[in-house]
Amino acid sequence: MSLPKAELHLHIEGTLEPELAFELAARNGVTLPYADTDALREAYRFEDLQSFLNLYYELMAVLRTERDFADLADAYLTRAAAQGVRHVEMFFDPQAHTARGVALGIVVEGLWRALEKSVETHGISTRLIMCFLRDESAASAMETLRAARPYLDRITGIGLDSAEVGHPPVKFREVYEAAARLGLRRVAHAGEEGPPEYITEALDVLGVERVDHGLRCMEDPALVERLVRERIPLTLCPLSNVRLRTVDTLADHPLPAMLDAGLLCTVNSDDPAYFGGYAGDNFDAVHRTLGLSEERLRELARNSFTASFLEDDEERRAR
Ligand code: HPA
Ligand code: ZN
Numbered sequence: 001m002s003l004p005k006a007e008l009h010l011h012i013e014g015t016l017e018p019e020l021a022f023e024l025a026a027r028n029g030v031t032l033p034y035a036d037t038d039a040l041r042e043a044y045r046f047e048d049l050q051s052f053l054n055l056y057y058e059l060m061a062v063l064r065t066e067r068d069f070a071d072l073a074d075a076y077l078t079r080a081a082a083q084g085v086r087h088v089e090m091f092f093d094p095q096a097h098t099a100r101g102v103a104l105g106i107v108v109e110g111l112w113r114a115l116e117k118s119v120e121t122h123g124i125s126t127r128l129i130m131c132f133l134r135d136e137s138a139a140s141a142m143e144t145l146r147a148a149r150p151y152l153d154r155i156t157g158i159g160l161d162s163a164e165v166g167h168p169p170v171k172f173r174e175v176y177e178a179a180a181r182l183g184l185r186r187v188a189h190a191g192e193e194g195p196p197e198y199i200t201e202a203l204d205v206l207g208v209e210r211v212d213h214g215l216r217c218m219e220d221p222a223l224v225e226r227l228v229r230e231r232i233p234l235t236l237c238p239l240s241n242v243r244l245r246t247v248d249t250l251a252d253h254p255l256p257a258m259l260d261a262g263l264l265c266t267v268n269s270d271d272p273a274y275f276g277g278y279a280g281d282n283f284d285a286v287h288r289t290l291g292l293s294e295e296r297l298r299e300l301a302r303n304s305f306t307a308s309f310l311e312d313d314e315e316r317r318a319r
Pocket of ligand 2: 270
Protein backbone atom coordinates (compact mmCIF):
# COMPACT_ATOMS: atom_id res chain seq x y z
CA MET A 1 0.00 0.00 0.00
CA SER A 2 1.80 3.09 -1.21
CA LEU A 3 -0.66 5.69 0.17
CA PRO A 4 1.51 8.52 1.60
CA LYS A 5 1.70 8.00 5.34
CA ALA A 6 3.64 8.79 8.49
CA GLU A 7 4.99 6.01 10.67
CA LEU A 8 4.69 6.95 14.35
CA HIS A 9 5.41 3.66 16.10
CA LEU A 10 8.63 2.11 14.85
CA HIS A 11 11.47 0.73 16.95
CA ILE A 12 14.58 1.03 14.78
CA GLU A 13 16.14 -1.99 16.53
CA GLY A 14 13.03 -3.92 15.47
CA THR A 15 13.89 -3.38 11.81
CA LEU A 16 16.97 -5.61 12.02
CA GLU A 17 16.30 -8.22 9.33
CA PRO A 18 18.06 -11.62 9.69
CA GLU A 19 20.29 -10.98 6.64
CA LEU A 20 21.60 -7.71 8.07
CA ALA A 21 21.98 -9.31 11.52
CA PHE A 22 24.33 -11.93 10.06
CA GLU A 23 26.18 -9.34 7.97
CA LEU A 24 26.80 -7.16 11.03
CA ALA A 25 27.71 -10.20 13.14
CA ALA A 26 30.41 -11.14 10.61
CA ARG A 27 31.66 -7.54 10.38
CA ASN A 28 31.95 -7.27 14.18
CA GLY A 29 33.17 -10.79 14.98
CA VAL A 30 30.00 -11.59 16.93
CA THR A 31 28.75 -15.19 16.96
CA LEU A 32 24.98 -15.57 16.84
CA PRO A 33 23.49 -18.74 18.35
CA TYR A 34 21.67 -19.53 15.08
CA ALA A 35 23.11 -21.51 12.17
CA ASP A 36 21.73 -19.22 9.45
CA THR A 37 18.94 -16.80 8.58
CA ASP A 38 16.40 -19.63 8.22
CA ALA A 39 17.22 -20.94 11.70
CA LEU A 40 16.89 -17.41 13.05
CA ARG A 41 13.53 -16.91 11.35
CA GLU A 42 12.37 -20.15 12.98
CA ALA A 43 12.82 -18.43 16.34
CA TYR A 44 10.20 -15.80 15.40
CA ARG A 45 7.34 -17.63 17.11
CA PHE A 46 6.31 -15.53 20.05
CA GLU A 47 4.04 -16.37 22.97
CA ASP A 48 3.77 -12.84 24.28
CA LEU A 49 5.65 -9.54 24.53
CA GLN A 50 8.41 -10.93 26.79
CA SER A 51 9.28 -13.84 24.50
CA PHE A 52 9.73 -11.35 21.65
CA LEU A 53 11.76 -8.95 23.79
CA ASN A 54 14.19 -11.75 24.70
CA LEU A 55 15.13 -12.24 21.04
CA TYR A 56 14.98 -8.50 20.26
CA TYR A 57 17.57 -7.72 22.95
CA GLU A 58 19.69 -10.77 22.09
CA LEU A 59 20.11 -9.76 18.44
CA MET A 60 21.18 -6.22 19.35
CA ALA A 61 24.61 -7.72 20.17
CA VAL A 62 25.51 -7.23 16.49
CA LEU A 63 25.02 -3.44 16.65
CA ARG A 64 28.33 -1.95 17.75
CA THR A 65 29.52 0.99 15.66
CA GLU A 66 28.11 4.22 14.23
CA ARG A 67 28.24 2.60 10.81
CA ASP A 68 26.07 -0.31 12.06
CA PHE A 69 23.36 2.08 13.29
CA ALA A 70 23.57 4.12 10.09
CA ASP A 71 23.24 0.97 7.96
CA LEU A 72 20.28 -0.21 10.06
CA ALA A 73 18.44 3.09 9.67
CA ASP A 74 19.25 3.33 5.98
CA ALA A 75 17.91 -0.19 5.34
CA TYR A 76 14.69 0.72 7.16
CA LEU A 77 14.27 4.00 5.25
CA THR A 78 14.72 2.17 1.92
CA ARG A 79 11.96 -0.31 2.76
CA ALA A 80 9.68 2.33 4.27
CA ALA A 81 9.97 4.61 1.23
CA ALA A 82 8.88 1.74 -1.02
CA GLN A 83 5.69 1.46 1.09
CA GLY A 84 4.72 5.12 0.93
CA VAL A 85 6.19 6.30 4.25
CA ARG A 86 6.94 10.04 3.97
CA HIS A 87 7.69 10.76 7.62
CA VAL A 88 8.89 8.59 10.50
CA GLU A 89 9.08 9.25 14.24
CA MET A 90 11.63 6.63 15.12
CA PHE A 91 12.01 5.05 18.56
CA PHE A 92 15.35 3.85 19.83
CA ASP A 93 16.29 2.13 23.09
CA PRO A 94 19.47 3.75 24.48
CA GLN A 95 19.67 1.59 27.61
CA ALA A 96 19.68 -1.60 25.52
CA HIS A 97 22.95 -0.36 24.02
CA THR A 98 24.65 1.42 26.91
CA ALA A 99 24.10 -1.71 29.05
CA ARG A 100 26.28 -3.60 26.51
CA GLY A 101 29.00 -0.98 26.53
CA VAL A 102 27.90 0.89 23.38
CA ALA A 103 27.89 4.60 24.20
CA LEU A 104 24.82 6.74 23.62
CA GLY A 105 26.85 8.97 21.27
CA ILE A 106 27.57 6.02 18.96
CA VAL A 107 23.86 5.24 18.72
CA VAL A 108 22.65 8.80 18.14
CA GLU A 109 25.45 9.83 15.77
CA GLY A 110 25.10 6.58 13.85
CA LEU A 111 21.35 6.94 13.38
CA TRP A 112 21.85 10.63 12.56
CA ARG A 113 24.17 9.79 9.64
CA ALA A 114 21.17 8.19 7.93
CA LEU A 115 18.49 10.54 9.22
CA GLU A 116 20.14 13.86 8.44
CA LYS A 117 20.04 13.17 4.70
CA SER A 118 16.89 11.03 4.56
CA VAL A 119 14.76 13.73 2.91
CA GLU A 120 17.18 13.77 -0.04
CA THR A 121 18.02 10.06 -0.08
CA HIS A 122 14.58 8.59 0.63
CA GLY A 123 12.03 11.42 0.58
CA ILE A 124 11.33 10.78 4.27
CA SER A 125 11.44 13.39 7.04
CA THR A 126 12.29 12.11 10.49
CA ARG A 127 12.12 12.67 14.24
CA LEU A 128 13.95 10.67 16.91
CA ILE A 129 12.20 9.53 20.09
CA MET A 130 14.32 8.10 22.89
CA CYS A 131 12.53 5.36 24.83
CA PHE A 132 13.19 4.30 28.40
CA LEU A 133 12.98 0.62 29.28
CA ARG A 134 10.17 0.45 31.84
CA ASP A 135 11.50 -2.81 33.35
CA GLU A 136 14.66 -0.90 34.31
CA SER A 137 14.67 1.51 37.24
CA ALA A 138 13.48 5.12 37.17
CA ALA A 139 17.00 6.10 38.27
CA SER A 140 18.45 4.44 35.16
CA ALA A 141 15.95 6.33 32.99
CA MET A 142 16.90 9.60 34.69
CA GLU A 143 20.60 8.86 34.12
CA THR A 144 19.84 8.15 30.45
CA LEU A 145 18.02 11.49 30.13
CA ARG A 146 21.05 13.21 31.69
CA ALA A 147 23.43 11.42 29.31
CA ALA A 148 21.30 12.54 26.36
CA ARG A 149 21.76 16.25 27.14
CA PRO A 150 24.50 16.74 24.49
CA TYR A 151 22.21 15.25 21.81
CA LEU A 152 18.94 17.03 22.52
CA ASP A 153 19.13 18.97 19.25
CA ARG A 154 18.63 15.59 17.57
CA ILE A 155 16.02 14.13 19.90
CA THR A 156 12.42 15.33 19.68
CA GLY A 157 10.83 13.34 22.44
CA ILE A 158 10.80 10.51 24.92
CA GLY A 159 8.84 7.27 25.08
CA LEU A 160 8.42 4.27 27.35
CA ASP A 161 8.66 0.66 26.14
CA SER A 162 9.67 -2.93 27.02
CA ALA A 163 7.82 -5.23 29.47
CA GLU A 164 4.65 -3.38 30.46
CA VAL A 165 2.82 -5.40 33.11
CA GLY A 166 4.03 -4.55 36.63
CA HIS A 167 5.73 -1.35 35.42
CA PRO A 168 3.04 1.34 35.55
CA PRO A 169 3.64 4.78 34.05
CA VAL A 170 3.71 6.42 37.51
CA LYS A 171 7.14 4.82 38.07
CA PHE A 172 8.53 7.39 35.60
CA ARG A 173 6.73 10.52 36.85
CA GLU A 174 9.92 12.45 37.72
CA VAL A 175 11.69 11.49 34.50
CA TYR A 176 8.77 12.73 32.40
CA GLU A 177 8.60 15.94 34.43
CA ALA A 178 12.30 16.52 33.82
CA ALA A 179 11.89 15.79 30.10
CA ALA A 180 9.00 18.25 29.88
CA ARG A 181 11.21 20.94 31.44
CA LEU A 182 13.75 20.24 28.67
CA GLY A 183 11.06 20.84 26.05
CA LEU A 184 10.84 17.21 24.95
CA ARG A 185 7.62 15.78 23.51
CA ARG A 186 6.17 12.86 25.47
CA VAL A 187 4.64 9.55 24.39
CA ALA A 188 4.45 6.14 26.11
CA HIS A 189 3.44 2.57 25.35
CA ALA A 190 0.31 1.82 27.38
CA GLY A 191 -2.52 -0.67 27.12
CA GLU A 192 -0.66 -3.17 24.93
CA GLU A 193 -0.49 -5.96 27.54
CA GLY A 194 -1.12 -3.64 30.48
CA PRO A 195 -4.58 -2.60 31.74
CA PRO A 196 -6.58 0.47 30.66
CA GLU A 197 -5.57 2.19 33.93
CA TYR A 198 -2.02 2.47 32.54
CA ILE A 199 -3.41 4.55 29.64
CA THR A 200 -5.13 6.94 32.04
CA GLU A 201 -1.97 7.17 34.12
CA ALA A 202 0.19 7.86 31.06
CA LEU A 203 -2.11 10.79 30.22
CA ASP A 204 -2.59 12.17 33.74
CA VAL A 205 0.79 11.48 35.35
CA LEU A 206 3.23 11.50 32.43
CA GLY A 207 1.41 14.09 30.31
CA VAL A 208 1.73 12.11 27.09
CA GLU A 209 0.39 13.62 23.87
CA ARG A 210 -0.02 10.30 22.13
CA VAL A 211 -0.48 6.71 23.36
CA ASP A 212 1.48 3.86 21.78
CA HIS A 213 -0.80 0.85 21.21
CA GLY A 214 -3.58 1.85 23.64
CA LEU A 215 -5.51 -1.18 22.41
CA ARG A 216 -6.96 -2.10 25.80
CA CYS A 217 -8.80 1.22 26.10
CA MET A 218 -11.65 -0.70 24.51
CA GLU A 219 -12.28 -2.38 27.89
CA ASP A 220 -13.24 0.98 29.43
CA PRO A 221 -16.01 2.94 27.65
CA ALA A 222 -15.42 6.06 29.77
CA LEU A 223 -11.75 6.04 28.73
CA VAL A 224 -12.70 5.65 25.07
CA GLU A 225 -15.02 8.63 25.43
CA ARG A 226 -12.20 10.68 26.94
CA LEU A 227 -9.68 9.70 24.22
CA VAL A 228 -12.22 10.70 21.56
CA ARG A 229 -13.09 13.98 23.30
CA GLU A 230 -9.46 14.96 23.82
CA ARG A 231 -8.40 13.76 20.34
CA ILE A 232 -5.57 11.66 21.79
CA PRO A 233 -3.91 9.72 18.97
CA LEU A 234 -3.31 5.98 19.34
CA THR A 235 -0.46 4.34 17.41
CA LEU A 236 -1.84 0.88 16.68
CA CYS A 237 0.27 -1.96 15.30
CA PRO A 238 -2.06 -4.69 13.99
CA LEU A 239 0.51 -7.27 12.80
CA SER A 240 2.44 -6.85 16.06
CA ASN A 241 -0.73 -7.54 18.04
CA VAL A 242 -1.24 -10.80 16.16
CA ARG A 243 2.38 -11.97 16.53
CA LEU A 244 2.49 -11.11 20.24
CA ARG A 245 -0.95 -12.66 20.76
CA THR A 246 -2.56 -9.49 22.04
CA VAL A 247 -5.38 -10.44 19.67
CA ASP A 248 -6.20 -14.01 18.61
CA THR A 249 -6.25 -13.33 14.87
CA LEU A 250 -6.15 -10.24 12.71
CA ALA A 251 -9.85 -10.75 11.97
CA ASP A 252 -10.49 -10.16 15.70
CA HIS A 253 -8.61 -6.86 15.78
CA PRO A 254 -10.72 -4.03 17.24
CA LEU A 255 -9.47 -1.41 14.73
CA PRO A 256 -12.85 -1.12 12.89
CA ALA A 257 -14.69 -0.71 16.22
CA MET A 258 -12.10 1.83 17.34
CA LEU A 259 -12.57 3.89 14.19
CA ASP A 260 -16.36 3.63 14.53
CA ALA A 261 -16.03 4.89 18.11
CA GLY A 262 -14.32 8.01 16.74
CA LEU A 263 -10.82 7.30 18.08
CA LEU A 264 -7.89 8.97 16.33
CA CYS A 265 -6.22 5.73 15.21
CA THR A 266 -3.02 5.32 13.23
CA VAL A 267 -1.58 2.10 11.76
CA ASN A 268 2.12 1.36 12.24
CA SER A 269 4.60 -1.50 12.11
CA ASP A 270 6.27 -1.57 15.59
CA ASP A 271 9.08 -4.09 14.89
CA PRO A 272 8.59 -4.94 11.22
CA ALA A 273 11.50 -7.38 10.85
CA TYR A 274 9.96 -9.55 13.57
CA PHE A 275 6.23 -9.15 12.99
CA GLY A 276 5.89 -9.83 9.28
CA GLY A 277 5.54 -6.45 7.72
CA TYR A 278 6.32 -2.77 7.29
CA ALA A 279 3.82 0.12 7.39
CA GLY A 280 2.30 -0.58 3.97
CA ASP A 281 2.00 -4.28 4.79
CA ASN A 282 0.01 -3.36 7.90
CA PHE A 283 -2.30 -1.17 5.79
CA ASP A 284 -2.71 -4.01 3.26
CA ALA A 285 -3.48 -6.50 6.02
CA VAL A 286 -6.23 -4.41 7.63
CA HIS A 287 -7.67 -3.66 4.20
CA ARG A 288 -7.75 -7.32 3.22
CA THR A 289 -8.65 -8.99 6.49
CA LEU A 290 -10.74 -6.37 8.27
CA GLY A 291 -12.41 -5.16 5.11
CA LEU A 292 -11.60 -1.50 5.77
CA SER A 293 -12.77 0.66 2.89
CA GLU A 294 -10.47 2.85 0.78
CA GLU A 295 -11.97 5.86 2.59
CA ARG A 296 -11.06 4.35 5.98
CA LEU A 297 -7.51 3.75 4.76
CA ARG A 298 -7.26 7.35 3.60
CA GLU A 299 -8.55 8.43 7.04
CA LEU A 300 -5.81 6.34 8.70
CA ALA A 301 -3.17 7.91 6.45
CA ARG A 302 -4.51 11.43 7.20
CA ASN A 303 -4.54 10.64 10.93
CA SER A 304 -0.88 9.65 10.78
CA PHE A 305 0.10 13.19 9.72
CA THR A 306 -2.36 14.85 12.12
CA ALA A 307 -0.93 12.81 15.02
CA SER A 308 2.69 13.50 14.05
CA PHE A 309 5.02 16.06 15.57
CA LEU A 310 5.47 17.75 12.18
CA GLU A 311 4.92 21.51 12.02
CA ASP A 312 2.01 22.57 9.78
CA ASP A 313 4.14 23.55 6.78
CA GLU A 314 6.22 20.37 6.97
CA GLU A 315 3.02 18.35 7.32
CA ARG A 316 1.57 19.79 4.14
CA ARG A 317 4.76 18.97 2.25
CA ALA A 318 4.87 15.37 3.49
CA ARG A 319 1.21 14.47 2.81
N1 HPA B 1 6.13 -3.18 23.19
C1 HPA B 1 6.95 -2.85 24.18
N2 HPA B 1 8.25 -2.69 24.00
C2 HPA B 1 8.77 -2.86 22.79
C3 HPA B 1 7.97 -3.21 21.74
C4 HPA B 1 6.58 -3.37 21.93
O1 HPA B 1 5.77 -3.68 21.04
N3 HPA B 1 8.81 -3.31 20.67
C5 HPA B 1 10.05 -3.00 21.08
N4 HPA B 1 10.03 -2.73 22.39
ZN1 ZN C 1 6.28 -0.63 20.32
